[in-house]
Amino acid sequence: MLLSQQIATNRRNTYLLVALISLLLLALGAALGLFWNSPGSGIGIAILAAFFLGTFSYYQGDQLILRYSHARQIAKHDNPQLFNVVEEMAIAAGLPLPQIYLIEDEAPNAFATGRDPEHASLAITTGLLKKLNRDQLQGVMAHELSHVQDRDILYTMMVGVLAGSIVLLSDYVTRYLFWTGGGSLRRRGNRERSQANALLMALGLVLIILAPLIARLVQLAVSRQREYLADASAAKLTRYPEGLASALELIANDSHELRVANRATAHLYVVNPFRNRKLAERNSVFDTHPPLKERIRRLRELR
Amino acid sequence: MEFAIFIALLIVLALIVMGLYNGLVGARNRAEEAWSQIDVQLKRRHDLIPNLVETAKGYMKHEREVFEQVARARQQAIQISGGADVQKRAQAENVLTGALRQLFAVAEAYPDLKANQNMLALQEELTSTENKISFARQHYNDSVLELNNRIQKMPTNLIASAFNFHERPFFELEEPSERQPVQVKF
Numbered sequence: 481m482l483l484s485q486q487i488a489t490n491r492r493n494t495y496l497l498v499a500l501i502s503l504l505l506l507a508l509g510a511a512l513g514l515f516w517n518s519p520g521s522g523i524g525i526a527i528l529a530a531f532f533l534g535t536f537s538y539y540q541g542d543q544l545i546l547r548y549s550h551a552r553q554i555a556k557h558d559n560p561q562l563f564n565v566v567e568e569m570a571i572a573a574g575l576p577l578p579q580i581y582l583i584e585d586e587a588p589n590a591f592a593t594g595r596d597p598e599h600a601s602l603a604i605t606t607g608l609l610k611k612l613n614r615d616q617l618q619g620v621m622a623h624e625l626s627h628v629q630d631r632d633i634l635y636t637m638m639v640g641v642l643a644g645s646i647v648l649l650s651d652y653v654t655r656y657l658f659w660t661g662g663g664s665l666r667r668r669g670n671r672e673r674s675q676a677n678a679l680l681m682a683l684g685l686v687l688i689i690l691a692p693l694i695a696r697l698v699q700l701a702v703s704r705q706r707e708y709l710a711d712a713s714a715a716k717l718t719r720y721p722e723g724l725a726s727a728l729e730l731i732a733n734d735s736h737e738l739r740v741a742n743r744a745t746a747h748l749y750v751v752n753p754f755r756n757r758k759l760a761e762r763n764s765v766f767d768t769h770p771p772l773k774e775r776i777r778r779l780r781e782l783r
Numbered sequence: 784m785e786f787a788i789f790i791a792l793l794i795v796l797a798l799i800v801m802g803l804y805n806g807l808v809g810a811r812n813r814a815e816e817a818w819s820q821i822d823v824q825l826k827r828r829h830d831l832i833p834n835l836v837e838t839a840k841g842y843m844k845h846e847r848e849v850f851e852q853v854a855r856a857r858q859q860a861i862q863i864s865g866g867a868d869v870q871k872r873a874q875a876e877n878v879l880t881g882a883l884r885q886l887f888a889v890a891e892a893y894p895d896l897k898a899n900q901n902m903l904a905l906q907e908e909l910t911s912t913e914n915k916i917s918f919a920r921q922h923y924n925d926s927v928l929e930l931n932n933r934i935q936k937m938p939t940n941l942i943a944s945a946f947n948f949h950e951r952p953f954f955e956l957e958e959p960s961e962r963q964p965v966q967v968k969f
Binding site: 572717 | 816817
C-alpha cells in the first residue's frame with residue numbers, strides 16, 4: 481500500500497470512528513432523554529458532548545494519553561543518544577523531530593501518539609532504553625516513526641480516547657439507571673407511558689451494554705495489520721531489519737509487565753503490554769497485536 | 784448544449800492539469816527540503832570537526848599528518864559546499880569521511896583519549912551526524928526518484944516540460960564500501 485493511501489485510510493477511519501461514536505452518544509442521549517421524558521434535552525446534551533469530546537480528543541488526546549501513562553518530557557541533554565537516534569529516523573522518514581517522553585518502567589515498551597507529524601510525541605520506557613543497544617533502539621524508533629508517518633497515531637489516539645471515554649460514560653449511565661431506574665418508573669401513573677418507558681429503557685440498557693463492546697471491537701480492528709506495516713516501513717527506514725527483529729526478540733524474552741498501560745492504551749504500544757506468554761503464541765482474534773514470533777519471522781525474511 | 788459540454792470538458796481538463804502540476808510541485812519541494820536536510824547535516828559535521836581536533840590534539844601529539852589531512856579535507860568540503868554541484872560535493876565529503884576514519888583509526892592507540900568524556904560525547908555526535916547524513920541522503924534519493932519518475936512518465940512529463948521542471952541528480956557515493964556509515968569504535 482502506498483503511503484498516501486495509508487494516510488487517506490487513517491483519515492477516513494478517523495472520520496468514521498468519530499461519526500460512529502457520535503451516533504452512539506446520540507442514541508445514549510436519546511435513551512436517557514426518553515427516560516427523563518424529554519428526548520430533546522437528552523439529544524441536545526449528546527450533541528454537545530459529541531462535539532466537545534471530538535474536539536478535545538483531537539487537540540488534547542495525546543496529552544491525556546501521555547499523562548495517563550505517567551510519561552515525562554525530556555530534553556536533548558537528558559539523553560543525547562536517544563535524541564540522536566530519533567532524529568536520525570525522523571530525517572530518514574522526512575519528518576519533523578517529535579517530542580520525546582520517558583516512562584519510568586522496567587518493562588521494555590514504547591508508543592507514539594499525536595494528531596499529525598507536527599504534533600507527534602514518542603514515549604519510551606526506561607526499561608527499553610536500558611535493554612536495547614543503538615541498532616535495536618533505532619529499529620524500535622523507526623517502527624514508531626512509521627506510525628507517525630502514516631498517521632496511525634491519529635487514529636489510534638482517537639480510538640484510545642474515544643473508546644476509553646465511551647466505556648467510562650456507559651459505566652456512569654449504567655450505574656445511574658441501575659440506582660434510579662426502578663423508582664422513577666414506578667412513580668409514573670400513566671400505564672401506557674410507563675410501558676413505553678420500560679421498552680425504551682430496555683433499549684437504552686442494550687445500548688449501554690453494547691457500547692463498551694463496540695468500543696472494544698473498534699480498538700481490535702486497528703492494530704494487527706498496522707503493526708506488520710510499521711515493522712516493514714521501519715526496515716525500509718533503517719535498511720537493517722535485524723535491528724528491530726532482535727529488539728523484538730529481547731522484548732519477547734522480558735518478563736516485566738507494564739504497569740501504566742490499560743485497556744484504552746494497550747493498542748498504542750510497540751508490543752502488547754499485557755502479554756501472557758501462552759496466550760501470545762496463539763493468533764487470537766482478540767489480540768491487539770500480532771504474535772511477536774510472527775513479526776520477528778517476517779522481519780528476518782526481509783533480508 | 785454542445786457549448787456547455789465543451790466548457791465542462793475544458794474544466795475537467797484544467798482540473799486534471801492542475802492536479803498533475805501540484806503533484807510535481809509537491810515532489811520538487813520534497814526533494815528540495817530533503818536536500819536542505821543533507822546540507823544541514825554536512826554543515827554540522829564541518830562544525831564538529833574543530834572541536835574533535837582540539838580534544839584529540841592534546842593526546843595525539845605526534846600525529847600531525849592525520850590532523851592536517853582532516854583539516855585539508857574539511858577546508859575543501861566547505862569551499863565546494865557553496866556551489867550547487869551535487870557530484871563534486873559528494874566527492875569532497877567522501878574524502879572528508881575517509882580522513883575522519885583515518886583519524887579514528889589512529890586514535891585507537893591512545894587509551895587516555897578513549898576515556899575522555901568530551902571525546903565520548905563528540906564521538907556520539909559524530910557517529911550520529913554520519914548516520915544523519917546517510918539517512919538524509921537516503922531520503923533525498925527517494926524523493927528525487929519520485930520527482931524524476933513524475934517528470935519522465937506519461938502524462939506528467941508533458942506538464943513537466945511545459946512548466947520547466949528539471950530532473951535532479953542523485954546524491955551517490957563512489958565506492959560501495961563507503962555506503963556504510965562510519966562505525967566509530969574505541
